[in-house]
Amino acid sequence: MKLYTNSGNYETIKILISGNISGQRLEHVEVQNSGEVKCQLFSDRFPVLEVSTSLVLQSPNAACRYVLAKGGKDIDDIHIDEWLEWESSVLKPSLLPYLVSLLNKSQVDNKLAANLQPCLQHIEMALKRTGYIYGASVTAADIVMWSTLSPLLSGKDTAAISPTVLPATYGWFKKMVDDASFKSAAQVVAQNKPLSLEVFKKSLLSLTLPTTGGVDSLSKRFKAGCNVASGQTKTN
Amino acid sequence: MWKNEIFQISRYFGVSCGNVTLDEQFRIPCLTVKDGNKVKGIATIAKYIAKNCKQQNGILGASLEDQANVDQWLEFRSSRLDRYGTEKDLSSVLKELNSYLSSRTFLVGSSVTLADLLMFYGLHSVYSDLSYFDKQRYMHLSRWFRMMQLTSGVKQKLETIPFQRNLIYPCHGVAH
Numbered sequence: 001m002k003l004y005t006n007s008g009n010y011e012t013i014k015i016l017i018s019g020n021i022s023g024q025r026l027e028h029v030e031v032q033n034s035g036e037v038k039c040q041l042f043s044d045r046f047p048v049l050e051v052s053t054s055l056v057l058q059s060p061n062a063a064c065r066y067v068l069a070k071g072g073k074d075i076d077d078i079h080i081d082e083w084l085e086w087e088s089s090v091l092k093p094s095l096l097p098y099l100v101s102l103l104n105k106s107q108v109d110n111k112l113a114a115n116l117q118p119c120l121q122h123i124e125m126a127l128k129r130t131g132y133i134y135g136a137s138v139t140a141a142d143i144v145m146w147s148t149l150s151p152l153l154s155g156k157d158t159a160a161i162s163p164t165v166l167p168a169t170y171g172w173f174k175k176m177v178d179d180a181s182f183k184s185a186a187q188v189v190a191q192n193k194p195l196s197l198e199v200f201k202k203s204l205l206s207l208t209l210p211t212t213g214g215v216d217s218l219s220k221r222f223k224a225g226c227n228v229a230s231g232q233t234k235t236n
Numbered sequence: 237m238w239k240n241e242i243f244q245i246s247r248y249f250g251v252s253c254g255n256v257t258l259d260e261q262f263r264i265p266c267l268t269v270k271d272g273n274k275v276k277g278i279a280t281i282a283k284y285i286a287k288n289c290k291q292q293n294g295i296l297g298a299s300l301e302d303q304a305n306v307d308q309w310l311e312f313r314s315s316r317l318d319r320y321g322t323e324k325d326l327s328s329v330l331k332e333l334n335s336y337l338s339s340r341t342f343l344v345g346s347s348v349t350l351a352d353l354l355m356f357y358g359l360h361s362v363y364s365d366l367s368y369f370d371k372q373r374y375m376h377l378s379r380w381f382r383m384m385q386l387t388s389g390v391k392q393k394l395e396t397i398p399f400q401r402n403l404i405y406p407c408h409g410v411a412h
Contacts, residue, residue, distance in 0.1 A: 042333075061311060066300065088311050
């Protein structure tokens, strides 16, 4: 399997950890832009896992789980499905704008920090129960959450999120850093530098973030019988 | 919409559906199941319903590879299609789907999977607002949408979205 990625991408860590845990060999190919990727893509987001000529996974979470499953290390559980969906549809839309604002302004945007807090508390509560995101050992949920939180938790530059209010999260993050599978995956992405927000800077700033207002369309979706306004000019 | 969709998915699988509410904190749908436990998120709920149905027939993907691909499209649904903020976001979502479907009949493999079902229900309200011009512009996605609409048990009581039989606008309007 070929793993195409740009440099310093936090999502790449997930797939590399899964490869380490399940014993699947991944050929790590670092590229500058999507034009260098030979397989058929439907967007220019990285990383991309080329499983075969007919299957290219562009969802890092699906790729992470696939690599685990290939080595018999994935657990088929609805709670893990739930954590992975929550990470991609709730956590990332709150976390990424916050990280980008830190990198752009080098100061804390209070509104973005306030949006992020409930997500961090949700993780903290789970970790307080068993020391893992779900269950009593490392699952895809820990791998995915650890990688996504690594730009936030790895450096002093994000001290707005204080370790004192998230003791279980910081404890879990540090414990995993010492795990060989996590450590070597992080080293590959950070190119042997210590983890910090700076390591991920270039790839974070290259992201196209969804425009705010996404949450409004979510609320609309919930209301029965209400169409999500597309606002297209009708020509018929 | 979510509420209706979750009922439609249950009906498709011929199972009864628990109580659907909105998780106020994270603005995601929440299904309360028989033992009082909660299952959250549209893709997770759909997967839960499919997993609890006796006759799955590969609806979640027949191989590990197909399962991963189904997961990828379920995520696309909940993190991209459900979260577009502007017109531009929506058109990029439709463009990506259109280009992916230009060489495929189904999203995954060679039969209907949960990925097709959930994408169809999510797109139905979008399609009911699209002009004929846009339906032609996203022609591969539209072909897939028409096929899904005609697939037994899928559309249920939803409004039938009309399509033009022939091209009505010059071909250079097609989005690739």
